[in-house]
Structure formats: structure tokens, C-alpha cells
Amino acid sequence: MFELNLPTTSDEVKNNISKMAKNLYLSAFSQYEKYIEPSASFEENLHSIMIQQYQYTQEERVKRRLKTAGFPYVKTMNMFKMTKENLPNLNFDEVRELATCKFIDEKEDVCAIGPSGHGKTHLMLAIGYEAVCRG
Numbered sequence: 223m224f225e226l227n228l229p230t231t232s233d234e235v236k237n238n239i240s241k242m243a244k245n246l247y248l249s250a251f252s253q254y255e256k257y258i259e260p261s262a263s264f265e266e267n268l269h270s271i272m273i274q275q276y277q278y279t280q281e282e283r284v285k286r287r288l289k290t291a292g293f294p295y296v297k298t299m300n301m302f303k304m305t306k307e308n309l310p311n312l313n314f315d316e317v318r319e320l321a322t323c324k325f326i327d328e329k330e331d332v333c334a335i336g337p338s339g340h341g342k343t344h345l346m347l348a349i350g351y352e353a354v355c356r357g
Contacts, residue, residue, distance in 0.1 A: 236255070239251070239252070239254065240252045240253075248275055249275070249278055250271050250272075250274035250275035250278055251271055251275060254271050257270045257271045257274055258270075258271075283357075284354055284355055287354040287357075288351070288354055291350060291354060293347055293350060293351070294347075295347070296347070296351055297343075297344045297347040297348045297351065298348050298351055298352075299321050299348045299349075299351075299352065301344070301348070302341060302344050302345060302348055304317065308340075308341075309340060309341065311336075312340075312341075317345060320332060320345075320349050321348070321349055321352050322352075323349070323352055323353045323356050326353060332346075332349070334346055
């Protein structure tokens, strides 16, 4: 456990900040010097560090949720090539609607049916990824 002592030097202050931030799981704050702009105000610097911490926390949440979801691999909608040549029977508007994940709020089921090799698994994993990212 970390003991809180009043620092007497600048190095001790930096060391205490780093230790406390790590103990509180605030990784961006533990590396705060990377995000400090000397010409910026205290509030601007604090805001910059908080943005970094927020982004890191969001990324970690997505990683945890993906692990919990048990997806065999990550696929995204950007990775899926929706073209009429490859998928003439696919309703692209319906796929885009599914990617909004509104069906989850409305407690609706989704089922993908079709021949092998046409992207059903990719689409379902991509929609699942969208759901994970949206919480």
C-alpha cells in the first residue's frame, strides 16, 4: 500500500503523483508530464490529461467487454465490403440499421441466414463489436 507523505522536493511530488495515480488506476495521470503544455493554463493541461484518461478508460472498457463477449476475433463494419456485385441480395439499409444497435434497446432478435462464405459471421461480429463499443 502507498503511504501518503508530504513531499519536500519536486521529484518527490512527481513520484507521489505517479504512485497515487497508479494506485487509483489513472494511467494518464501517472504519466501526466507527457500531456503538459508549458504555455497552457492549469485548466487546459488538466483537460488534456483528462481527455487522455477518458480515451484510455474507454479503450479498456471495450477490451474487457470484447473478452467477456467471447468473440473469436474482432471484425468491424469498416472491414466489410458491402457491394452489390458480391452480395446482390443483401439489404444494405437493413445492415446499416442493425449497426446502430437499436434492436438491442427494442429487445429484438437478429438472425443471419444465407450460403457459406457471404459474410454472415463477419457482419454479426461487426454488429456485436458496435454493441460493445456503445456499451
